[in-house]
Amino acid sequence: MSNETKDLNNYHYTSSYDHYNNINSQSVMNLPYVSGPSTYNANIISPQIGSDLHSSPQGAYGLGFELSPSSTEFFNSQENDFYSAYNYNISHKSHEVVGGGGAIGESETKVSASPSSSEADHHNGEDSGKSLMKREACDGLKDDQSSQKVVKTKKKEEKKQREQRVSFMTKTEVDHLEDGYRWRKYGQKAVKNSPYPRSYYRCTTQKCNVKKRVERSYQDPTVVITTYESQHNHPIPTSRRTAMFSGPAACSYNSSSLSPVSNFIINTQRTFSQDDLFGAPYASMNVNANYQQQQNQEFQRDYELLKDMFPSVFFKQEP
């Protein structure tokens, strides 16, 4: 796919999409990492969803997640921590020895999770926020409301609650990030108040009804918002699995809803190990020994959670 062959009016599928393909081809061919460091900076806002995912019977599968050759940072925190965690990652970026210093493909990701609304929704000020307000208003309805209406409202709420959504905010030039699963695009819509369209994808695996929306933030065009809905009921396609981890990458994780501050870096240049997970951050963190010991235990717990949430990250990479 080249820029020349694409419709230039559809800017989302020109240069950006080519970046996506380039990065993947580097990964597949196991080439030296030349597209520069990229950091996925993830923030899970809702502790409820975090625990849902943790206890999910589909623990081996779950949500898709960007895993192009890059460094990934997961942030699991309350909403207040969202931007501070994000800033923390930015300010410590220079400490992450990931690869070359190229600018292409550089990215950071934040993650939010919500049963009914997503960070992306709030980010764009869309009507899901209004819906939330409306639902909250419905909670305070007067007694003279007909019981039928109440039942209807409750049903609607339950349905929305079941729609498990997780949003990733990724600072990247890549629009559709690789997550190991196969997606079929089924729609694209212009987003109100945004020059950037929103794309709709569905998992191509039969009987898997996972969907995702991908849009670029109008406030910060360098940020791509990916929203996943529900969970995969199947493993990651094997052909993708090997491709995804053949290139060097690093991943750091912060789960501040489980611990005040925990942050570690996963280096995927070799097989994941606890040493990889727990050793690296201290090089850049100015903390005392006791604190480190305490953090290690918290990291262990967070690590288990992360494994459940993003199993694909932890598949072993065979040489």
Next chain:
DNA sequence: CGGGTTTGACCGGCGC
């Protein structure tokens, strides 16, 4: 030819 993308039409929810 099969699978993915594009894109205008359509639908339902919601606010006015």
Next chain:
DNA sequence: GCGCCGGTCAAACCCG
């Protein structure tokens, strides 16, 4: 009721 908007459908198209 009407218009707006997000989400989805599906025919046409593209590509390997």
